[in-house]
Amino acid sequence: MFFTYLRRELRRRRKAALVVASGLALGIALVIVVDSVSSGMRDAQGKVLESLYGLGTDMTVTKAAPPASEGGRERPRFNFDAQDGDEEQSSDIVMPQGFETLASSTVDEVADQSGVATAVGGLSLSVVKVDGEFRPGRLQPGEDSANGGGGGIGGPQGEVRGGGAEFDVNSYTVYGTDTTRQDLGPLTSSRITDGRTFKTAETDAEVAVADAAYAKEKKYKVGSEVTVKGTKFEIVGIATPDSGDAAANLYIPLKQAQTLSDSKDKVTTVYVQADDSQQIGAVKSAIRKNVPGTTVTTSADLADTVSGSLTTASDLATNVGKWLSVAVLVAAFVVAGLLTVSAVSRRVQEFGTLKALGWKSGRVTRQVVGEAMVNGLVGGALGIAVGVAGAYALTAVSPSLTAQLGAAAGGPGGGPAGGLLRAGGPGAQSADKAIEIALTAPVSASTIALAVGLAVTGGLIAGAFGGWRASRLRPADALRRVE
Structure with missing residues (x-):
């Protein structure tokens, strides 16, 4: 009886x-999108952030920057030999x-701290290579000598011309990776598209x-060879970053990186993975307390430095979009x-008659609630269909957004600006270079569940x-309206 009456009333109205x-479908679709x-x-x-950190990295540990009162760091110096003749020199x-x-x-x-699942060290290097040659000047005879004059004492003897130097400066970055622990760090954000990665024994x-x-x-x-500070390295693999810029131009075993930079038993960055992603704050505090002289940077810290259209769109979706969704839902x-309520008011005679025939108030109320629930479920189905279609349309278009990483980002390079942000070498690229990301709108099961709940x-x-x-209606109300 309940379902028969329900079907008849919904068909009639x-x-x-x-x-x-x-109305419900509009609000639900907006929430899904x-x-x-x-x-x-x-x-x-x-x-x-993965393009900086690497997959699975929750935080990095670097050395704390020295106080400004201690003065600036020593600048690099290039040494060349003074030689006769044109000869190419390199440093x-x-x-x-x-x-x-x-x-x-x-x-x-760091690995011994509570809440740390694993920790791996890495050494990020800047390489500046200067190639060129000095051209010694040549003595050109003076005017008197050219005319056959004696050019006695004090006479014009000529001048030196044509001297100079021409040098080419090339800068790039090298990352020393622990070949025994390649599951953490910047190299994990790239995939090997040609050749192979390091073998565990190639330390x-x-x-x-x-x-x-x-x-x-x-x-x-x-199979190509590349020379870094006189050492020839064979390229065994080509790595393509999954997104953004690569962490470095070249990756070599950590021990080789330490040797090239005279940094024996040194690292610039410790990459950390926590046991529980919900306890990253506690792990950060433990490391800062128990490992003095270090700076701990989490992915949340780096996220605060991301700007550009990605952040603008995120703010709009988070603030304006969600508040708009709430407003539309409330209105719906x-x-x-x-x-x-209006429909119930127009059915006074109907419900009054049903009560006169023996329907209890609870049965009438359940009938009204049942009709409203069917309307809600129909609206939910329509809203899910429209919302999913809108999300997939947005994914198909994939608008491009830019993300700029602020210069204050604590990063893997061992300094306030994060050395790995400068993939082109020291000063070659700005630390706030824009990275283009294609926007997608994935629809998850939790989103569908949310839509059903709203319906x-x-x-x-x-x-x-x-x-x-309906519960306030009385049988007498129906009799008053009978003509």
Whole structure:
């Protein structure tokens, strides 16, 4: 009887039911799109941070910057021999990025802290290579000598002309990776697209993995040789970053990096993975307390430095979008409730007659709530369909957003600006270079569950309004309206 009466009433009042369902569908669809876009923003921001940190990295530990009162760091110096004749000369400067290093033992200290699952050290280097030659000047005879004059004492003897120098400066970055622990650190944010990665036993081998963009620029391929400070490395693999810029132009074993930079048993960065992602704050505090002289930077710290259209769109989705969704939902719920109350008021004779025939108030209320719930579920189905279609349309378009990493970002390079942010070498690229990210709007199961919950809630709210009105009806009300 309940379902028969329910089906008949909904068919009889199709227009009113469609209005209620459409209002709920609009609010639910907007919530799905906004929630999906917000999820896409989080994924995009995660890709930006992964390009700096590496997959699975929750935080990095670097040496604390010295106080400004201690003065500036020593600048690099290039030494060339004064030689006769035209002869090409070359000089390499290999130095830790940020000029600050930690003892390798710091890696074990960090790993021993409560809440730390694993810790791996890395050494980020800047390489500046200067190639060129000096051209000695040549003595050109004076005017008198050219005319056959004696050119006695004090006469014009000529002048030196044509001397000078021409040098080419090339800068790039090298990252020393622990070949026994390649599951953490910047190299994990790239995939090997040609050749292979390091073997575990190659802890001190003269092999390298090149970033794909750098290899293309320098025309390197698997099997090519690259010389760093007089040491020849064979390129065994080409790595392509999954998103953003590469952490470094070349990757070599950690021991080789330490040797080239005269940084024996030193690292610039310790990459940390926590046991529980919800306890990162506590792990950070423990490291800062128990490992003095270090700076701990979490992904949340880096996220605060991300700006550009990615942040702007994220703020809009988080603030304006969510508040707009709430406003539309509230309006939809209120309209659904009012329309249900209005429909009940127009059915006074009907419900009064049913009560006169023996229907209890509770049965009438359940009938009204049941109708409202069906309207809510229909609206939820429509809203899910429209919202999912909108999210997939946005993913298909994939608008491009930019993310700029502020110069104050604590990063993997061992300095306030984060050395790995400068993939082109010291000063070659700005630390706030924009990274382009394609926006997607993934629809998760939790988003669908949220939509279903909103549909049920909307039906219950509308049913509560209508049920309250129906419960107040009396059989006498129907008799008064009978002509």
